[in-house]
Amino acid sequence: MKENKEDREPKIVGFLCNWCSYAGADLAGTSRIEYPPNIRIIRVPCSGRVNPLFVLKCLMDGADGVLISGCHIGDCHYSEGNFYARRRFAILKRLLEYLGIDSRRFQMSWVSASEGDKWSKLIKELVQEIKQAGPNKSNDKKHD
Amino acid sequence: MKNIYLPHLAEIVDIKQETPDIKTFKLKFKDQAVEDSFDHKPGQFVEFSIFGEGEAPFCISNSPTRKSGIECSVKRMGKITQALHELDTGDTVGIRGPYGNGFPIEDLKNKNLLFVAGGIGLAPLRSLINYCLDNRNNFKSVTIVNGARTSKDLVYKDEYQAWEKARDTKLYLTVDCQEENWTCMVGVVPKILEQLKPTCQDSVAIVCGPPIMIKYTMPVLLKIGFCPEAIITTLEMKMKCGLGKCGRCNIGNLYVCKDGPVFSYAQLKTLRYEL
Amino acid sequence: MIDELKIKARELLKNKQVDLIIGYQRASDGVLAMPCFVDREEDVDKLIWDVYCVYNLANYLKDYAGQKIGIIAKPCDVRSIVVLLQENQLRRENVYIIGVECSGVIDEKRLRLGAKDIQESATFGVKCKSCKSSTPSICDYLFKDKEKKGKISEDKDEYESVRKLEVRSSLERLKFWEEEFSRCIRCYACRQVCPMCYCPKCVADQAMPAWFSKGANLKGNLSWNLIRAIHLGGRCIDCGECERVCPVGIPLRELNKKIEKDIKELFKYEAGANVEQKPLLASFDKDDPGDWIK
């Protein structure tokens, strides 16, 4: 039986900044706003803490998507961490695309501590997009 | 033909915390046939696999005369030792071996034996010491000089009593600096040797410890009168395969894993090994 | 010109202005050049300078940290010295830059692959064709090119091949890169030859954690080449050494150029332009584009 693209539940790794996005996701939970369970959250101090290597390792070890989420520009707990992240990952995003890795697999967002509803909406969209991108084939035999 | 890189599965049956960063693991092969056929000489080592982490060589620290599983003492250092220290009894590891030449037991017979150990360097010597004590009539006097940074870092404390009590056997313990309630000797191993002046007549010195200790112990032993052929040491090198193929543990044309790890000081000198 | 260079080198060593001069000497084949380390006046005569002097010698500066070094540097090599200065890897007073005007060096890689006669097929490197300046931006002493050949750059879009690849479909790009990277043997020559790769422990060598496969398999190769390029983002000055040394001919400059082009578009940044400039990823602008972020 052929597996339908839409049926397969993708695995997404989320790197969430402790101060905004993690709290935002938490708020979504405590407010009982539903969102798909496809995302595995890793809490980081700041979106500026995330290294391109983290993203790469997730994608190479089989994650179907990676999300980095931090405070809105101007709201960083460390004043400027997300500015650095924005620059760094703009380059990575374009490079991944250039290498032919589906750019939907790597996304970034700003979600504040009060945006539980934005978080839920974001994840719903993200899961849809990544479902369309299909399963990540990095664990295929040809990669050995 | 067998896959020579394939380990046998073994279970950790006992873990003993020797010092804050050294644990002794006792292992039993899962396959009884392997357990029965496994035979080693003092001074040999095994390749220890922690699946998912990697493989590292450790010397076997129990004597073949006291077989109740393989014992290895491991100091927490890098990736694999770290992972190993996190394991519990009942966990599974992989074992390949034994590899290496081991101590030249025939050459030691009817000799006075001087064991010089520093820190975890006692591990390979413990195997030989217990072997000698179990075959006591084959050897003359046994002198053990064992040093560590502090009394906390001394390994195999449980066995000291038995060694002291054994016939014609002396044990000298030393720590680098004076401590409260410490009754044995104080000072680094080479200094203690200078004080003790053990006999070099009909003697063989077997040395194992950190490189810096070996470096300063050699001249002292030579001064006491040991000839380079009568000083034996076991070396450490980065090893991967244990079979003399992966190419990193060579000293001159000899591989520590296959032709060693036990070398005489005379051999090392011709190999231009710098201590 | 070469005599002038030798006189200068001798003078620098004699006055103890420098402990060592890094330059070029003739290789064993009698045609090509190889790096040369001169610390005695009598060895100065070994030095040469011509179109075969392809190497970016700035790479050796890390071997001699703390010493006073004289270095023969082409305009592109000087750009990498600028980045090293920006990143505090080098003290300006410790390096005496003997700049040389350069009208392009040979394409050593093509020579090797073409296997034709060395002299006849000597063409200029691709990087030289998009070179913007034949004079080093900073130096302590400048050797002028008497023949005034000037830069050989062709007024062509330097990102032409990048653009060509960009417009292909995602699948085609993936196929292209997978084919290229599948040949990678993970010799790390691209890293070792790069003056910007000075990390004491490269992420590729780390064991705790191991970031990607150590083996020369597609997954590991893809990861390595991607990370190498990312780590050079805003730092690569296009000396082209990585692509030149790659024994299996992976077009690494296509990766470097892509990032170079992106940062020009996104942040109006050019690597190695001047010493006072802050490194791209150690700085930011409040107005950096963020429309791609949700």
Place this chain on the structure above:
Amino acid sequence: MIQKIVTKEELYKLLNYLLQDFEVIGPKELTNRGIFYETIKNPQDLYLGEGFTTEPVKKLFLNPSEWFFKCQYKDSKNSLEEIALTKTKRIIIGVRPCETKGLELLDKVYNSEYKDEFYVNNRNRTVIIGLSCAKPDRNCFCTSMGGSNVESQGTDAILFDRDGKFILEIITDKGKEILGSIGNEPSEEEKKHWQQDKEKRKDLVKTKIKAPEDLDKVFEDPYWEQVSKSCLSCGICTFLCPTCHCFDLVDEQRRRLRCYDGCAFVDFTLQASGENPRPTKKERYRQRVFHKFDYFKKNFGENLCVGCGRCIRYCPVKIDISEIVDKAPV
């Protein structure tokens, strides 16, 4: 030994036929990339010209990325799952004599005291059809390493490109089995002619060096520091060498992987304690030279170098091992 004259068409026709039962591997030219051993689907793709492949045939025997076994964890029980050996029979064509001589040297390491089943299996399932060198370049010095650019040196058969045809020498039974049916017997005249040609081709290897009998006595010489100064500590020379065989064993996702490693890398001998017996370029480069021209000779009676010239051709900074060995101050 059987000598035959074979046309290109005959050879390709035979290869086409053999494709049914064998995997055929041979050199293929990639524009601006070099020449690489690849599986051949169509004999027309074969490159049987003068150029050398970038990578030696070693990589088809010692896989650069070889999985040894997998540790399964199921129902809280560990078990080891071995990776099945590839049994496909294969023909490798266009292999140079120096490369097969390299394999014979590797046999001493991998098919001796402890047999490496992966390597031995690859050896056993392969028929090697060599190709004599028509145009050795300035980096070739095989004749100085006791080898030859025209003799078989471990191939099952060897081709000589001559006047648009091939002269085929079949050496082993394995070679006879697959190649015995094609070509015509050359006349005595042609045979004689060919012998003369062979001698002429040998003289094309211009670089002559003398490997010192006893390098050991210059172990401490400052020479090694001097010659290694420009070394970049990359892996090109070791990975492209037909005889370098050092490897690393690592675990990745509960599988054990063997990958290439080389003495030029800083980490090669770095211990977990931080101790490194070969901390600088000098010790590392000297190790490479000594392993090839001293240690291996002491252990196996031969130099671990076949003079293929790859490490010189591809060295990013043109370090020339033949010159360095030749000029060693013994």
